[in-house]
Amino acid sequence: MPALFAAIVLHDVSLAWRRRGSILSSLLFFVIASSLFPLAIGPDPQQLRALAPGILWVAALLASMLSLARLFAQEHADGSLDQLLLSPHPLALLVLAKICAHWVTSGLPLLLLTPLLAQQYGLPVSSALLLSASLLIGTPVLSLIGGVGAALTLGLRGGAVLLCVLVLPLCVPVLIFGAGAGAAADAGLDAMPQLSLLGACLALSLFLCPIATAAGLRISME
Amino acid sequence: MSNRPADTHVEATADRGLSARRLGFCRAGRPVFGDIDLAVGPGELLQVTGANGSGKTSLLRVLSGLLEPAAGELRWRARPVRAGESGYLQSLAYVGHTDGIDPDLSAAQNLAFAMRIAGATPSRVRVDHALDSYGMARTMSVPVRRLSLGQRRRVALARLALVPRLLWLLDEPLTALDEQAGDAFQAQLDAHLRAGGMAVVATHRALPAGGRFLHLGG
Numbered sequence: 392m393p394a395l396f397a398a399i400v401l402h403d404v405s406l407a408w409r410r411r412g413s414i415l416s417s418l419l420f421f422v423i424a425s426s427l428f429p430l431a432i433g434p435d436p437q438q439l440r441a442l443a444p445g446i447l448w449v450a451a452l453l454a455s456m457l458s459l460a461r462l463f464a465q466e467h468a469d470g471s472l473d474q475l476l477l478s479p480h481p482l483a484l485l486v487l488a489k490i491c492a493h494w495v496t497s498g499l500p501l502l503l504l505t506p507l508l509a510q511q512y513g514l515p516v517s518s519a520l521l522l523s524a525s526l527l528i529g530t531p532v533l534s535l536i537g538g539v540g541a542a543l544t545l546g547l548r549g550g551a552v553l554l555c556v557l558v559l560p561l562c563v564p565v566l567i568f569g570a571g572a573g574a575a576a577d578a579g580l581d582a583m584p585q586l587s588l589l590g591a592c593l594a595l596s597l598f599l600c601p602i603a604t605a606a607g608l609r610i611s612m613e
Numbered sequence: 614m615s616n617r618p619a620d621t622h623v624e625a626t627a628d629r630g631l632s633a634r635r636l637g638f639c640r641a642g643r644p645v646f647g648d649i650d651l652a653v654g655p656g657e658l659l660q661v662t663g664a665n666g667s668g669k670t671s672l673l674r675v676l677s678g679l680l681e682p683a684a685g686e687l688r689w690r691a692r693p694v695r696a697g698e699s700g701y702l703q704s705l706a707y708v709g710h711t712d713g714i715d716p717d718l719s720a721a722q723n724l725a726f727a728m729r730i731a732g733a734t735p736s737r738v739r740v741d742h743a744l745d746s747y748g749m750a751r752t753m754s755v756p757v758r759r760l761s762l763g764q765r766r767r768v769a770l771a772r773l774a775l776v777p778r779l780l781w782l783l784d785e786p787l788t789a790l791d792e793q794a795g796d797a798f799q800a801q802l803d804a805h806l807r808a809g810g811m812a813v814v815a816t817h818r819a820l821p822a823g824g825r826f827l828h829l830g831g
Contacts, residue, residue: 398729409717470711476679477707478730479699485730609696612679613640 395480396488403492406465413461418500421454422508429511436513443512444522444573448566451501451526452533456558458497459537460544460551462489463608467545476612482605490538490601498530514577521576528589529569535593535600536561542607565592628691630654630811631676631780637684638671645671646829647684653780653811658802658824661815667830669815670710673782676813677707689780703732706778710785712769716758720749720768723757724775731776743774747797762789770798773805781805781812787820 407414428446429439466472475485502523509519540558544550572585630653637647646668653659661669674680676687678696687694689701714723724743725735744753747767757765766789773781781802787795802812802822814820 395729398726402726406715406717465715468711469715470709470713471715473677473679473707473709473711474713474727474730476697477677477702477705479702479732480730481699482697605697612674613681 392480392484396484396491399485399488400492400495403489404495407492407496413458414496414500417454417457417497418504420457421450421501421504424453425450425508426511439512440514440577441574443509443514444525444577445570446512447505447508447522448526448529448570448573451505451530452559452562452566454501455497455530455533455537456555458493459534459541459558460554462493462538462541463545472608476608482608483601486538486542486604486608487597487601490534490604493538494531494534498526498534502526502530518573518577521582522573525569525572525582525586525589528586528593529565532565532589532592532596533562535596536565538604539600539607542604542611545608545611565589568592630657631687631689631813633676633685633687635685636672636675636682636687638668638675638680639683640671644683649685649827649829651813651827653813655779655809655811656806657811658806658820658822659811659813659827660820660824661813661827661829662817662819663829665817669829670784672829673707673709673784673813673815677705677782678702679707704779705782706731706773706776706780707782708769708773708784708786710788712765713772714757714765714768717756719754719756720744720760720771721753723768724772727772728775733776739775743771744768746774746801747771747794763791763794766790767794767797770794770801774801779810781810781814783812783814785815785817787816787818 425447428442432438432442463472466475476482478485505523505526506516506519509522514522537558540554544554544557547553568585568588572582572589575585576582632652634650636649638645649672651659661672663669671680675682678694678698678701681696689704694701718726721740721744724740728735728739741750741753744750747770749764749767749771752760752764757768760768770786786798790798799820799822802820805812806822
């Protein structure tokens with residue numbers, strides 16, 4: 392079973408690499424969106440520092456929405472999704488592997504870029520790293536919740552917009568705790584409570600979302 | 614529905630193969646087909662014929678468990694089939710009208726991954742052999758997007774040879790195939806049936822392998 396899991400992750404990551412244009416475009420969106428704010432808000436360092444965690448988190452959330460629609464789209468179009476559904480292995484596990492690969496190709500690059508982008512806001516290195524840590528716990532939750540939305544909106548016309556409408560409200564707790572952790576760290580407070588809450592979100596969605604995604608895929612076959 | 618198999622046949626094969634009773638399916642509230650009885654036992658072939666849009670694909674998807682039937686009952690070896698049940702899925706191979714292969718990977722990579730998904734350990738020898746039987750030995754490392762429709766179909770059908778499965782559900786297997794590949798498919802199907810396998814094939818062109826027929830639509 393671990394071999395199968397690793398094989399699916401590897402398969403999806405290598406496919407994403409072959410189609411790296413779409414990874415790059417959502418990364419570029421993240422870079423541009425988070426660079427626009429300092430230009431619009433003005434150079435007041437105090438204000439920028441206070442706004443940085445919230446802005447970077449929102450930009451990361453929106454950037455990860457961009458790549459969600461293609462989580463199952465290609466498989467749906469070429470029919471390999473049927474083979475996945477007809478596999479004798481538990482579908483929730485296969486789906487979890489796919490979501491894992493999606494996070495590696497969309498969430499991971501975001502949190503690696505964040506300390507760099509935080510420099511535009513004059514965030515000290517320690518706060519920037521803590522912001523990255525909050526993204527490390529938070530972005531997998533975004534991928535997991537997004538997987539449910541991607542499964543439910545599969546094959547629908549205008550699915551991409553519906554997907555955002557469906558998924559964004561569910562991501563609000565993650566956004567609050569994630570940005571809260573970054574803000575607390577910057578104010579010199581203990582960020583552990585927020586990080587723990589993020590961890591709880593991750594644990595809960597790690598358990599529930601693959602099952603919901605599997606059920607969503609079966610429904611969207613109809 | 615004409616050519617409905619006799620009830621005695623349904624009874625006889627019920628505990629050894631696939632059987633369906635009064636099977637019906639609706640799409641968006643509109644009935645696609647209804648009241649279908651069928652039975653396939655070891656070594657038997659059932660050809661599903663009918664005009665375009667008569668519900669051949671839907672029937673195969675219902676038989677595979679991808680779609681829920683609206684009415685009736687589907688049984689595999691006398692036990693009701695439920696979606697996602699691994700016992701049934703371990704006996705099943707499905708080739709739909711989409712090939713189920715990724716255009717960015719080569720034929721060999723696609724088949725190796727298909728073996729993995731089907732619950733087997735990928736084996737280079739089996740993949741080579743399966744592709745070779747469809748005359749795809751020379752193009753096995755070319756990305757599938759550069760292959761023709763017929764060649765993609767060959768790769769999809771080669772999947773059947775990778776992991777031995779009792780029941781084959783095939784949707785228009787001959788689409789886009791040339792004569793040579795059609796013969797290769799025929800040989801593969803014959804060998805499968807001789808070994809006691811079962812097959813339900815949706816086709817608008819009757820296969821020479823014979824078997825029984827189920828005609829959908831008026």
